[in-house]
Amino acid sequence: MEAVFLSFILMLAIFLGFELISKVPATLHTPLMSGANAISGITIVGALLSAGAQHDAMATWLGGAAVMFASINVVGGYLVTDRMLAMFRKKDGGGAA
Amino acid sequence: MSLSPVVINFAYIIAAILFIFGLKMLGSPATARRGNVLSSLGMLIAIVVTLFSQAILSFEYIIIFAVIGAVIGALAARLVAMTSMPEMVALFNGSGGAASLLVGWAALYDQFLPGMGDPSAFVLVTIALSILIGGVTASGSLIAYGKLAEVMTSGAIVFSGQRIVNSLILLGIIGSTVMFVMDPQIGSTWFWILLGLALVLGVMAVIPIGGADMPVVISLLNSYSGLAACAAGFAIGNNILIVAGSLVGAAGLILTNIMCKAMNRSLANVLFSGFGAVKTASAVEGEVKPIVVDDAYLILEAASSVVFVPGYGMAVAQAQHVVRELGELLEKNGAEVSYAIHPVAGRMPGHMNVLLAEANVPYDQLVEMDDINPRLPNTDVAIVIGANDVVNPAAREDENSPIYGMPIINVDKARTVFVLKRSMASGFSGVDNPLFFGENTRMLFGDAKQSISGLVAEFKG
Numbered sequence: 197m198e199a200v201f202l203s204f205i206l207m208l209a210i211f212l213g214f215e216l217i218s219k220v221p222a223t224l225h226t227p228l229m230s231g232a233n234a235i236s237g238i239t240i241v242g243a244l245l246s247a248g249a250q251h252d253a254m255a256t257w258l259g260g261a262a263v264m265f266a267s268i269n270v271v272g273g274y275l276v277t278d279r280m281l282a283m284f285r286k287k288d289g290g291g292a293a
Numbered sequence: 294m295s296l297s298p299v300v301i302n303f304a305y306i307i308a309a310i311l312f313i314f315g316l317k318m319l320g321s322p323a324t325a326r327r328g329n330v331l332s333s334l335g336m337l338i339a340i341v342v343t344l345f346s347q348a349i350l351s352f353e354y355i356i357i358f359a360v361i362g363a364v365i366g367a368l369a370a371r372l373v374a375m376t377s378m379p380e381m382v383a384l385f386n387g388s389g390g391a392a393s394l395l396v397g398w399a400a401l402y403d404q405f406l407p408g409m410g411d412p413s414a415f416v417l418v419t420i421a422l423s424i425l426i427g428g429v430t431a432s433g434s435l436i437a438y439g440k441l442a443e444v445m446t447s448g449a450i451v452f453s454g455q456r457i458v459n460s461l462i463l464l465g466i467i468g469s470t471v472m473f474v475m476d477p478q479i480g481s482t483w484f485w486i487l488l489g490l491a492l493v494l495g496v497m498a499v500i501p502i503g504g505a506d507m508p509v510v511i512s513l514l515n516s517y518s519g520l521a522a523c524a525a526g527f528a529i530g531n532n533i534l535i536v537a538g539s540l541v542g543a544a545g546l547i548l549t550n551i552m553c554k555a556m557n558r559s560l561a562n563v564l565f566s567g568f569g570a571v572k573t574a575s576a577v578e579g580e581v582k583p584i585v586v587d588d589a590y591l592i593l594e595a596a597s598s599v600v601f602v603p604g605y606g607m608a609v610a611q612a613q614h615v616v617r618e619l620g621e622l623l624e625k626n627g628a629e630v631s632y633a634i635h636p637v638a639g640r641m642p643g644h645m646n647v648l649l650a651e652a653n654v655p656y657d658q659l660v661e662m663d664d665i666n667p668r669l670p671n672t673d674v675a676i677v678i679g680a681n682d683v684v685n686p687a688a689r690e691d692e693n694s695p696i697y698g699m700p701i702i703n704v705d706k707a708r709t710v711f712v713l714k715r716s717m718a719s720g721f722s723g724v725d726n727p728l729f730f731g732e733n734t735r736m737l738f739g740d741a742k743q744s745i746s747g748l749v750a751e752f753k754g
Contacts, residue, residue, distance in 0.1 A: 202526075205535050220319070224322060231319050231329050232545065259399045264361050269366065269392060271367050283650040285655055
């Protein structure tokens with residue numbers, strides 16, 4: 197039953213994703229991509245759970261490595277997106293809103 | 294202190310809402326920056342409540358690994374040059390994929406804890422999927438990085454029998470997944486075969502893709518990194534991973550689709566065929582008409598509308614700042630200046646937009662292909678800077694050209710076209726460009742940055 201429930205969530209989230217992104221101006225393609233990439237670092241939640249559970253030494257190490265990779269992805273992804281977006285400006289309009 | 298699963302799941306819902314609003318706001322230049330902040334807030338909430346979960350017994354490891362990762366990520370994000378953004382995005386993508394792979398791998402150990410009973414086939418398949426997708430994302434992104442940073446050749450690497458090898462790898466992956474699910478064991482040979490083949494598949498998937506097709510691959514890998522997180526979410530039964538992962542997966546697929554449309558090719562065609570292998574374009578004959586900076590200046594000085602068409606060559610020459618300077622001088626001189634951006638110009642989606650934004654060009658001066666084309670016949674001068682295929686009229690006229698049917702920026706319709714080019718070599722796709730021989734085309738040979746600086750000096754002179 198859980199498999200069905202999770203698959204439902206998956207289906208709805210994919211449709212939502214298509215709806216959200218369908219009309220993005222080309223100007224924002226790169227920030228959108230790197231911003232979305234930072235969100236995919238959500239796998240850090242799974243990494244934290246594996247690393248902290250202490251079920252098995254090997255699983256803890258795998259989880260720890262996952263935490264490291266995922267935090268590179270999350271921290272780097274959000275910062276670099278912000279850095280790019282800070283550069284976008286309208287004509288005569290100072291920095292980005 | 295630890296939070297109950299109900300509280301944690303409610304916090305995940307809030308995080309999901311923040312991701313959704315964040316992505317929505319990333320769709321408009323005015324709200325994009327706040328959207329990114331919202332989305333990072335969602336991430337922070339998800340991480341903090343997870344740390345307070347009852348399942349987490351020890352923090353020491355976690356803190357050390359998280360700090361190492363955060364420092365690496367922050368330094369990379371601060372220090373990277375804007376021109377190196379495509380390879381940076383590829384690396385971040387790859388680390389996300391690697392993390393999902395490791396989460397799936399670690400989840401395998403949870404299946405064999407005392408008192409767990411036999412692991413379900415569903416969970417095992419999702420573990421295999423997170424290792425497969427995560428592995429392809431990680432090694433594929435690494436190769437993409439190598440190509441973009443030009444650590445390795447950026448051209449397509451093709452060899453005979455490539456399809457057969459790839460088919461065998463796919464069969465091997467399916468076979469080892471089936472064997473692994475039927476007889477799940479930690480450290481089983483089938484597991485290692487699966488892991489190894491997933492990494493090999495990532496390499497094999499990216500090496501045949503040439504430099505000009507990179508925007509498609511980057512956005513596809515971006516999509517995979519989301520799907521990998523999604524698969525890891527299934528493996529550990531965690532909602533927020535599934536929701537956030539599939540949002541990213543869908544977003545990446547849409548971008549990939551936009552990129553493919555901009556090249557008039559199917560995704561399968563980009564991924565599986567070496568470019569230009571099928572047809573030979575009609576040879577282009579004619580005489581190129583070179584021009585020197587002094588004469589180009591005289592034409593520009595008299596122009597009342599100028600359109601810049603940047604391509605990857607502008608990034609290579611780091612010419613974006615001088616281009617902006619020239620643009621401002623032309624405006625001061627009374628000309629209407631705009632920048633025409635082809636969707637696949639450069640090496641990642643939106644590459645040119647980021648570079649021009651870095652050089653302080655306002656985004657309302659950047660015009661998309663479909664909007665600039667009707668204006669080009671009334672444009673005095675179109676200046677092509679390091680772009681080739683995206684302005685190649687053969688795509689419109691020559692049915693035998695490998696890029697026939699690709700939508701292009703019709704610079705050849707402008708009254709005068711300046712093409713800034715190092716020499717007469719053909720573009721990345723290796724296709725001859727009749728634009729260079731056009732009646733109204735003038736070739737300004739040399740380094741783009743130097744040529745533009747020369748023009749700037751003349752205007753100031």
